[in-house]
Amino acid sequence: MIYDVVILGGGPAGLAAAVEAKNGGAENVLILERDRELGGILNQCIHNGFGLHTFNEELTGPEYAERYIQKVKDLNIPYMLDTMVLDMHDNGDLKAIHVINEENGYMIIEAKAVILTMGCRERTSGAIGIPGYRPSGVFTAGTAQRFINMEGFMPGKEVVILGSGDIGLIMARRMTLEGAHVQAVCELMPYSNGLVRNIVQCLDDYDIPLKLSHTITFIHGKDRLEGVTVAKVDEKLKVIPGTEEYIPCDTLLLSVGLIPENEITRNAGVVMDNRTNGAIVGELRQTSMPGVFACGNVVHVHDLVDFVSEEAVLAGKGAAKFIKGELDNEITFTTTNGDGIGYVVPQQVAMKNVEDKVTFYMRVRQVFKDKVVNAYIGDQLIATKKEKKLLPAEMVNFKIAKDILAQYPAGEIRFVVEEAK
Amino acid sequence: MKKEMTCIVCPIGCQMTIEEKADGTYEVTGNTCKRGPKYAINEMTNPTRVIPTTVVIKNAMLPRLPVKTAEPIPKGQIFDAMAVINQVVVEAPIKTGDVVIKDLLGLGIDVVATRTMDKC
Ligand SMILES: Cc1cc2nc3c(=O)[nH]c(=O)nc-3n(C[C@H](O)[C@H](O)[C@H](O)COP(=O)(O)OP(=O)(O)OC[C@H]3O[C@@H](n4cnc5c(N)ncnc54)[C@H](O)[C@@H]3O)c2cc1C
Numbered sequence: 061m062i063y064d065v066v067i068l069g070g071g072p073a074g075l076a077a078a079v080e081a082k083n084g085g086a087e088n089v090l091i092l093e094r095d096r097e098l099g100g101i102l103n104q105c106i107h108n109g110f111g112l113h114t115f116n117e118e119l120t121g122p123e124y125a126e127r128y129i130q131k132v133k134d135l136n137i138p139y140m141l142d143t144m145v146l147d148m149h150d151n152g153d154l155k156a157i158h159v160i161n162e163e164n165g166y167m168i169i170e171a172k173a174v175i176l177t178m179g180c181r182e183r184t185s186g187a188i189g190i191p192g193y194r195p196s197g198v199f200t201a202g203t204a205q206r207f208i209n210m211e212g213f214m215p216g217k218e219v220v221i222l223g224s225g226d227i228g229l230i231m232a233r234r235m236t237l238e239g240a241h242v243q244a245v246c247e248l249m250p251y252s253n254g255l256v257r258n259i260v261q262c263l264d265d266y267d268i269p270l271k272l273s274h275t276i277t278f279i280h281g282k283d284r285l286e287g288v289t290v291a292k293v294d295e296k297l298k299v300i301p302g303t304e305e306y307i308p309c310d311t312l313l314l315s316v317g318l319i320p321e322n323e324i325t326r327n328a329g330v331v332m333d334n335r336t337n338g339a340i341v342g343e344l345r346q347t348s349m350p351g352v353f354a355c356g357n358v359v360h361v362h363d364l365v366d367f368v369s370e371e372a373v374l375a376g377k378g379a380a381k382f383i384k385g386e387l388d389n390e391i392t393f394t395t396t397n398g399d400g401i402g403y404v405v406p407q408q409v410a411m412k413n414v415e416d417k418v419t420f421y422m423r424v425r426q427v428f429k430d431k432v433v434n435a436y437i438g439d440q441l442i443a444t445k446k447e448k449k450l451l452p453a454e455m456v457n458f459k460i461a462k463d464i465l466a467q468y469p470a471g472e473i474r475f476v477v478e479e480a481k
Numbered sequence: 482m483k484k485e486m487t488c489i490v491c492p493i494g495c496q497m498t499i500e501e502k503a504d505g506t507y508e509v510t511g512n513t514c515k516r517g518p519k520y521a522i523n524e525m526t527n528p529t530r531v532i533p534t535t536v537v538i539k540n541a542m543l544p545r546l547p548v549k550t551a552e553p554i555p556k557g558q559i560f561d562a563m564a565v566i567n568q569v570v571v572e573a574p575i576k577t578g579d580v581v582i583k584d585l586l587g588l589g590i591d592v593v594a595t596r597t598m599d600k601c
């Protein structure tokens with residue numbers, strides 16, 4: 061059987077993309093998921109705060125996932141669980157997806173269009189190279205989250221957290237509620253990498269200190285973690301000698317960032333963006349390979365799942381248009397990140413596919429107060445977005461109406477942080 | 482008295498300012514929607530939080546069922562609530578929204594399941 065659209069990953073991005081592709085006219089849609097259930101990382105994110113934008117009520121991760129899983133079931137979209145995607149190749153008109161599962165062994169599934177929704181994984185301590193030993197008791201925050209919330213194990217009692225990403229902050233509260241003592245959250249940068257609301261409700265509520273401009277310089281303990289040495293860093297992020305402090309602990313959680321999971325994408329030869337570590341995508345999340353789309357954390361790391369679902373709708377629409385031969389591939393605009401901006405998604409816009417507006421997602425490189433983000437084509441200012449505070453942790457979403465973009469024949473849209481006029 | 486605060490009702494996290502007037506009423510600025518002022522005034526008078534946590538579940542695919550307080554509870558009672566919630570053992574099947582504890586700590590607030598778990 062040849063599928064219209066096959067979706068690689070059954071997290072929130074995959075689920076929303078599947079629903080939209082089906083609603084958009086794709087008949088045979090299939091979701092492939094390596095885990096034992098659908099829902100992706102949301103199954104372990106039991107805290108509330110999801111879906112306020114999508115559903116207008118505050119849901120926990122599993123509740124948010126369940127709404128989309130229900131939509132998939134209502135539309136009778138088939139899915140295969142415990143099924144690992146190994147590789148994807150472009151065979152001209154069809155894509156060949158190589159998968160493996162216990163029931164069928166190795167299989168090749170063919171599809172007219174593919175949507176990549178493999179999400180991201182956590183950086184590990186090896187990747188950032190802290191000196192010292194590698195005793196037990198060192199976990200990524202996401203692993204600890206899965207242990208506590210799904211398997212019911214407590215990783216330890218005296219905890220230090222390195223990195224102030226959202227998962228680290230959420231886990232500081234979670235461990236405290238379950239009776240552990242969180243000594244500190246250490247953040248290398250002079251600002252937090254997590255949402256302000258998580259600092260308020262996860263650290264401040266429980267008097268957990270956030271040590272900004274601090275890092276861990278040594279991990280102590282041979283079999284089980286015994287403690288860590290923490291030190292202050294200067295503006296160049298170099299350790300300031302004499303500021304070292306020993307903190308005894310049996311557990312170290314690392315919340316030092318996420319990396320899009322793109323081995324399949326790279327092997328397939330899809331053109332990547334080294335700013336996002338994801339594929340270069342267009343307004344409907346089409347990649348450089350015709351018929352291959354990507355959305356969610358595999359394209360760029362999102363802090364809010366609501367935006368993942370929003371992006372997935374675009375990819376689902378794109379895939380449905382592609383199989384009907386309605387997708388235009390003439391690129392009108394490219395986008396680029398100017399001063400203060402780290403990256404912009406989408407990197408390309410084909411105006412013929414745009415309905416009423418294009419939403420550009422971007423991250424700033426540092427904390428800015430009372431500045432604006434300006435969009436230029438050439439030296440023409442085309443749109444401005446005011447923000448009281450711009451934080452690297454909080455993705456900016458900048459909507460530009462089709463009418464405004466349509467005034468320009470082509471070119472590069474450049475986003476910059478500037479003084480408010 | 483003036484106080485700066487971040488609204489934590491939704492992940493937008495509006496930066497708000499709340500000012501207590503001489504007549505005891507409050508003025509809130511900086512919010513994007515009407516949930517902001519409600520939160521700010523609560524934070525000054527009776528801060529509350531929703532608690533998401535887990536309870537033990539038997540005969541399900543996983544040993545833990547995620548739950549939450551159906552409404553925010555007073556901040557000062559979070560650990561008392563955890564002590565009660567941690568005593569609970571439920572049995573699959575459970576549906577999202579099923580009441581796991583009725584009237585937690587006499588607050589008139591239930592603890593409810595936040596996912597469906599079939600029997601297996
Ligand atoms: C540990 C962790 C905690 C997080 N906590 C929060 C949070 O608290 N709040 C928040 O808003 N966001 C959180 N995020 C971000 C969150 O991932 C996104 O909001 C959202 O879940 C991303 O959706 P997604 O579908 O793109 O990715 P995921 O949810 O990661 O889904 C990707 C899916 O693809 C599957 N997959 C990957 N590779 C393959 C393959 N080769 N074959 C088959 N299947 C595959 C995975 O098993 C997974 O189910 C967290 C991320 C991580 C990693």
Ligand code: SF4
Pocket residue numbers: 488489490491492493494495512513514515516517518
């Ligand atoms: S004021 Fe409204 S929009 Fe702003 S953070 Fe609070 S709930 Fe969200």
